[in-house]
Amino acid sequence: MLELVDVSAGYRGKTVVSGVSVSIPRGSWLAIIGPNGAGKSTLLKSIAGLVSYSGSVLLDGRPVQDLSARERARALGYAPQVPLLPEGLSVTSYALLGRTPHLGILAREGPHDMAVVDQVLARLDLSSLAGRLLRTLSGGERQRAVLARVLAQQTGVLLLDEPTTGLDIGHAQALLDLVDRLRTEDGTTVVSTLHDLTLAGQYADRLLLLDRGTVVASGDASAVLDASVLAQHYCARLVVMEGPDGKPVVVPKRRPIE
Ligand SMILES: Nc1ncnc2c1ncn2[C@@H]1O[C@H](COP(=O)(O)OP(=O)(O)OP(=O)(O)O)[C@@H](O)[C@H]1O
Numbered sequence: 228m229l230e231l232v233d234v235s236a237g238y239r240g241k242t243v244v245s246g247v248s249v250s251i252p253r254g255s256w257l258a259i260i261g262p263n264g265a266g267k268s269t270l271l272k273s274i275a276g277l278v279s280y281s282g283s284v285l286l287d288g289r290p291v292q293d294l295s296a297r298e299r300a301r302a303l304g305y306a307p308q309v310p311l312l313p314e315g316l317s318v319t320s321y322a323l324l325g326r327t328p329h330l331g332i333l334a335r336e337g338p339h340d341m342a343v344v345d346q347v348l349a350r351l352d353l354s355s356l357a358g359r360l361l362r363t364l365s366g367g368e369r370q371r372a373v374l375a376r377v378l379a380q381q382t383g384v385l386l387l388d389e390p391t392t393g394l395d396i397g398h399a400q401a402l403l404d405l406v407d408r409l410r411t412e413d414g415t416t417v418v419s420t421l422h423d424l425t426l427a428g429q430y431a432d433r434l435l436l437l438d439r440g441t442v443v444a445s446g447d448a449s450a451v452l453d454a455s456v457l458a459q460h461y462c463a464r465l466v467v468m469e470g471p472d473g474k475p476v477v478v479p480k481r482r483p484i485e
Pocket residue numbers: 238239243261262263264265266267268269270
């Protein structure tokens with residue numbers, strides 16, 4: 228169980244996330260949604276311990292701040308929205324970095340670590356690119372390499388900042404399906420930011436809508452993906468329809484030509 232209690236965070240004295248409390252049961256998926264600048268990434272970085280915050284982030288009742296760096300790296304896997312990549316590494320070497328928290332001091336990766344990485348690369352459709360240098364990858368391939376590293380980390384909690392950015396619809400779906408499988412099979416807990424509201428509604432158990440740093444709506448897809456709520460907070464023209472699986476589909480409406 229991951230629990231946020233009254234979490235506030237900001238930069239240089241300016242608060243950009245204010246008083247967020249939410250419980251995320253083991254094996255569930257929370258999607259943080261909201262307009263640009265709402266504080267989604269900042270909230271995710273707070274959970275990852277990458278920005279300072281007030282309030283508490285508890286993992287199985289224990290403050291995450293009390294974990295050692297190694298314990299934290301074994302417990303929480305974080306994939307940033309705009310990663311800084313070591314461009315000269317191959318995809319395999321980069322994904323193997325995800326195994327670091329599992330290695331003994333001065334130990335090198337062994338066959339098990341290689342097997343984990345091979346499996347993750349296969350699941351992300353990256354096997355054919357395993358030997359390629361990161362700087363030679365397309366945007367979507369780089370994005371998948373970042374996710375390969377975090378999935379190779381095999382943590383109980385995945386913190387994914389816009390994991391589908393730059394991915395085509397097929398690769399986006401494959402990635403979300405993979406995360407969903409980890410969630411249901413291994414009990415992995417997922418917290419992700421997502422701009423695609425339809426995908427957020429399809430995959431997450433619970434959505435948290437942030438606007439200007441505060442939670443303005445929270446609940447399942449049908450409760451949060453309400454046309455008037457979304458129109459108000461995103462300043463957008465849209466309709467919400469029912470999709471084939473009964474989940475909401477958020478459709479933008481073009482401004483009528485005068
Ligand atoms: N390092 C930083 N220093 C100062 N201000 C920052 C920093 N990072 C983010 N901010 C500001 O904090 C606010 C929230 O940013 P954040 O990246 O959390 O929003 P977001 O909801 O993830 O946005 P987006 O959808 O555009 O990615 C924004 O106003 C942003 O300019």
